[in-house]
Amino acid sequence: MQSSLKKGTTPYLNPRDFYYIHSMKCRIILGLSAILFFTGCYNREHISRLDEAEALLQNKPDSALTILKQLKREGSQAEQARYALLYSEALDKNHIKVTDDSLIRQAWSHYKHHSKDLRHQCKTLYYWGRIKLRAGDKPGALRLFLKIEEKLKDTNEPYYAGLLYGQIGEVYYEQMNYSRAYHYFREARNNFRQSDNVREETESTLDMAAAAFHSKDIEKAMRLYAAALDLADEQKNDHLAKASLTNLASLYVVSGKRQIPHDLLQRIELSARQDTLYGYHTLVDVNLLKNRIDSARYYLALAETKTTDIRDLADLQYTAYRIEAQARNFEKATDNIHRYIYLTDSLTRSNMQFSAGMVEREYFKERTDFAEYRMKNRTTWEIAAATVTLLMIGVAYYITRQRLRLQRERTDRYLLLAEEANSEYKTLTERMEGQRNTENHLKGLIASRFDIIDKLGKTYYERENTASQQAAMFHEVKQIITDFAENNEMLQELELIVNTCHDNAMQKLRNDFPAMKEADIRLLCYIFVGFSPQVISLFMKDTVANVYARKSRLKSRIKSAETANKDLFLSLFG
Numbered sequence: 001m002q003s004s005l006k007k008g009t010t011p012y013l014n015p016r017d018f019y020y021i022h023s024m025k026c027r028i029i030l031g032l033s034a035i036l037f038f039t040g041c042y043n044r045e046h047i048s049r050l051d052e053a054e055a056l057l058q059n060k061p062d063s064a065l066t067i068l069k070q071l072k073r074e075g076s077q078a079e080q081a082r083y084a085l086l087y088s089e090a091l092d093k094n095h096i097k098v099t100d101d102s103l104i105r106q107a108w109s110h111y112k113h114h115s116k117d118l119r120h121q122c123k124t125l126y127y128w129g130r131i132k133l134r135a136g137d138k139p140g141a142l143r144l145f146l147k148i149e150e151k152l153k154d155t156n157e158p159y160y161a162g163l164l165y166g167q168i169g170e171v172y173y174e175q176m177n178y179s180r181a182y183h184y185f186r187e188a189r190n191n192f193r194q195s196d197n198v199r200e201e202t203e204s205t206l207d208m209a210a211a212a213f214h215s216k217d218i219e220k221a222m223r224l225y226a227a228a229l230d231l232a233d234e235q236k237n238d239h240l241a242k243a244s245l246t247n248l249a250s251l252y253v254v255s256g257k258r259q260i261p262h263d264l265l266q267r268i269e270l271s272a273r274q275d276t277l278y279g280y281h282t283l284v285d286v287n288l289l290k291n292r293i294d295s296a297r298y299y300l301a302l303a304e305t306k307t308t309d310i311r312d313l314a315d316l317q318y319t320a321y322r323i324e325a326q327a328r329n330f331e332k333a334t335d336n337i338h339r340y341i342y343l344t345d346s347l348t349r350s351n352m353q354f355s356a357g358m359v360e361r362e363y364f365k366e367r368t369d370f371a372e373y374r375m376k377n378r379t380t381w382e383i384a385a386a387t388v389t390l391l392m393i394g395v396a397y398y399i400t401r402q403r404l405r406l407q408r409e410r411t412d413r414y415l416l417l418a419e420e421a422n423s424e425y426k427t428l429t430e431r432m433e434g435q436r437n438t439e440n441h442l443k444g445l446i447a448s449r450f451d452i453i454d455k456l457g458k459t460y461y462e463r464e465n466t467a468s469q470q471a472a473m474f475h476e477v478k479q480i481i482t483d484f485a486e487n488n489e490m491l492q493e494l495e496l497i498v499n500t501c502h503d504n505a506m507q508k509l510r511n512d513f514p515a516m517k518e519a520d521i522r523l524l525c526y527i528f529v530g531f532s533p534q535v536i537s538l539f540m541k542d543t544v545a546n547v548y549a550r551k552s553r554l555k556s557r558i559k560s561a562e563t564a565n566k567d568l569f570l571s572l573f574g
Helices: 016-054 061-070 077-093 102-109 118-134 137-150 156-172 176-195 198-214 217-235 239-253 262-271 277-289 295-305 310-326 330-351 354-364 368-374 390-463 468-485 487-501 505-512 518-529 535-542 546-561 566-571
Strands: none
Touching: 016 077, 061 077, 061 262, 077 102, 077 295, 077 546, 102 118, 118 156, 137 156, 137 198, 137 262, 156 176, 156 198, 198 217, 198 239, 198 566, 217 239, 239 262, 239 277, 262 368, 277 310, 295 310, 310 330, 354 546, 468 518, 468 535, 487 518, 505 566, 518 535, 518 546, 535 546
């Protein structure tokens, strides 16, 4: 039976329909309650795991990353932002290279709206800047770091300020602006010292030492590396101690002025790992300090297999130059200095494409409040803006002058580097040319004179008096030998040859034995040149037996003398 209802009336429900509807309502309510309950439990568990990961980040970043990998990026916007920041921080602390900034951008999209949460804002910008550095975007990274500096100026966060200044210093260091880099590294060290973080203070001290070294201040670099070593030993931090020792070894090699203490050299050698670039480089320096040229070459070859970085390769080429120069192998040394110039030239050209100082100044220009903070001692910024046009002209003029000054500084550094390298190359070339001329001269003399004299002398000594037809020849030979022996200019030429071929042996002999008779000096000159006792007896107009006796007496005299050149003289007796 159909029933027709008027608009606005309520239909009649029988008891069975009422019971069914009530039952469905109860089921829906119970289902929603269960969902809310379990969701709440999950959220509490998720937040707890994030707390655990954050607590582990400082000292156990690998464990923190393991926890974060097990979690999903979900929950509220705040939880997702926190997860993104913690995950980015964990990747950085585990030295995992990341160039995609999409994750850290998600964190910033949340924290940028929370101006009072400076800690999370600064951390987000910091790790975002780190990602930009790895991606090669140095200007973008520097702008982020400068933004952090602005936010930190009114806070007391020395640890984070130390991290920030260290990163800005790295940017300037990569640009080879070592004076500016040293300034920021020093700021980083002072802030870490204030926060009682000795490990970071040690690393900043190492950075200061590196900047001082590249600024040619060897003494300051040595003091800073020694201070870093003391801090590392205080912490019992083997990694930082090895870094300090490695750089100290290089400093002693480069300076060439100081004698390295034996116990320090021994510790440096023991600390060097033989499976890393820096370990092999350290062993090169150790062997150079010990004057073990072949061992230095061996470890240099191993070091070259451990890197493809252009800066490291440039350093290795300069080390190769020092090895060959110390070995007096000037031709190879010249090739090495050529390669070093080429690599450093590439670095310089690359750095000239980006100016950290220019980015910093442009950032200050855009942020006038920040500029007033950084440039508070400049009265220009304190003058009330009489006219907008005048202010713009002044700012443009200042920026242009600064840009030109920085360009000149970079050009001057490059020209100085090129000049030094060319000077070394010219010196090496002149030495090689002189050495070649001397060798050619000696070869001519020996071929044209002394070999002939030696042969004639032996022929004269060994002649058979029964051959009357050879009398004329014997007479001539004797005359030649007599003229040779009595020619003072020839003796001077012989001394020149000995000095050239045997490390100034005759000059050193006269200096070490000023009271030695001229006849004995002449005899030693003949011996050092390489004449036989038979020929020498003809030159000296003496018997062979007496020549042998005088030679033995002079050898004993030299052997018993206290002179630094004793080994050189004895090696020339044959």
